[in-house]
Amino acid sequence: MPSEFALIDRYFRRRTRHTVLGVGDDGAIVRPSAGMELVVSTDMLVSGTHFLPDADPEDLGWKTLAVNVSDMAAMGAQPRWVVLAAALPAATESWIEKFSRGFFACADQFGIDVIGGDTTKGPRNFCVTIFGEVPPGQALLRSGAQAGDDVWVSGHVGRAALGLAHLQSRIVLEEPDRSECLAALHRPQPRVALGLALRGLATAAIDVSDGLLADLGHILDESHVSAHLDIPGLPPTGIERECRLSGGDDYELAFTAPAALRGEVEALVERLGLALTRIGSITSGVSPRLTFPDADGNPVEIHPSGYDHFGSGAN
Ligand code: ADP
Numbered sequence: 001m002p003s004e005f006a007l008i009d010r011y012f013r014r015r016t017r018h019t020v021l022g023v024g025d026d027g028a029i030v031r032p033s034a035g036m037e038l039v040v041s042t043d044m045l046v047s048g049t050h051f052l053p054d055a056d057p058e059d060l061g062w063k064t065l066a067v068n069v070s071d072m073a074a075m076g077a078q079p080r081w082v083v084l085a086a087a088l089p090a091a092t093e094s095w096i097e098k099f100s101r102g103f104f105a106c107a108d109q110f111g112i113d114v115i116g117g118d119t120t121k122g123p124r125n126f127c128v129t130i131f132g133e134v135p136p137g138q139a140l141l142r143s144g145a146q147a148g149d150d151v152w153v154s155g156h157v158g159r160a161a162l163g164l165a166h167l168q169s170r171i172v173l174e175e176p177d178r179s180e181c182l183a184a185l186h187r188p189q190p191r192v193a194l195g196l197a198l199r200g201l202a203t204a205a206i207d208v209s210d211g212l213l214a215d216l217g218h219i220l221d222e223s224h225v226s227a228h229l230d231i232p233g234l235p236p237t238g239i240e241r242e243c244r245l246s247g248g249d250d251y252e253l254a255f256t257a258p259a260a261l262r263g264e265v266e267a268l269v270e271r272l273g274l275a276l277t278r279i280g281s282i283t284s285g286v287s288p289r290l291t292f293p294d295a296d297g298n299p300v301e302i303h304p305s306g307y308d309h310f311g312s313g314a315n
């Protein structure tokens with residue numbers, strides 16, 4: 001196995017686009033765009049918890065960065081720089097080469113410079129810290145939802161969990177569903193363009209990493225409001241319903257926007273080539289927190305279960 005420094009040089013040192021000083025010194029130097037605020041977020045991926053030990057390294061490299069880019073999207077920020085702290089067992093170089101290929105594919109797609117990190121030997125673990133930019137006061141927070149707002153979600157939430165269920169032989173997916181769901185699981189597409197377009201439009205936003213209801217719940221809690229949901233095409237029971245409501249790992253955006261701006265949100269569907277579905281509305285007060293219509297259309301309270309590392313997770 002080559003030295004730590006040779007590995008870094010070979011697989012993690014690339015030409016940067018908008019960085020004063022990148023990989024190679026004791027620290028990186030960046031110059032934020034004039035007048036912008038920096039948005040900072042970090043996410044860790046641990047073998048056995050976030051990915052299987054035999055995960056495809058190239059997919060894993062993509063996903064390691066994509067989940068962090070997704071946090072920038074949820075903030076309405078333009079992702080700009082990342083640092084990568086990696087613990088690697090005495091892995092073969094071919095594994096690291098593939099991981100790096102997936103990681104830089106995501107960096108290139110979103111115009112992000114990889115500016116530093118740390119590399120150490122240990123159980124496989126990746127921690128990315130990402131920096132993005134947003135005009136002052138324009139970041140999308142979890143705390144801005146207002147009674148009367150529409151609730152929206154992008155893409156097709158539940159696909160990643162369905163893909164996982166397929167891999168675990170809990171269901172059998174036929175084509176084209178199988179490919180779509182496995183792509184959602186292995187190659188999540190962070191909704192950066194949507195996040196940027198939602199500045200000044202959405203009142204609150206979050207990325208769906210732990211399940212739609214669980215993550216929407218964070219918006220409700222931070223905004224001190226509740227929601228009545230009526231999700232088009234949601235099956236009344238079964239695994240698809242469970243995946244759509246509580247499956248994690250989709251990295252779509254859930255957001256709220258004033259009902260008066262419904263037309264502007266709908267216009268984004270064509271502009272971005274991305275499905276956006278109106279799934280309910282925000283109501284005042286904090287209880288009942290989440291309701292669905294029953295067979296007669298009357299609101300019934302539901303209690304979501306999403307993924308919680310220290311609780312009883314659903315997946
Ligand atoms: P130090 O001893 O000062 O911590 P290192 O030897 O850990 O420096 O790192 C050397 C350079 O390589 C630094 O610029 C660091 O940011 C960068 N680096 C280390 N590991 C990674 C990695 N996995 N990805 C990107 N850059 C890395």
Ligand code: MG
Nearest residue numbers: 117118119120
């Ligand atoms: Mg170091």
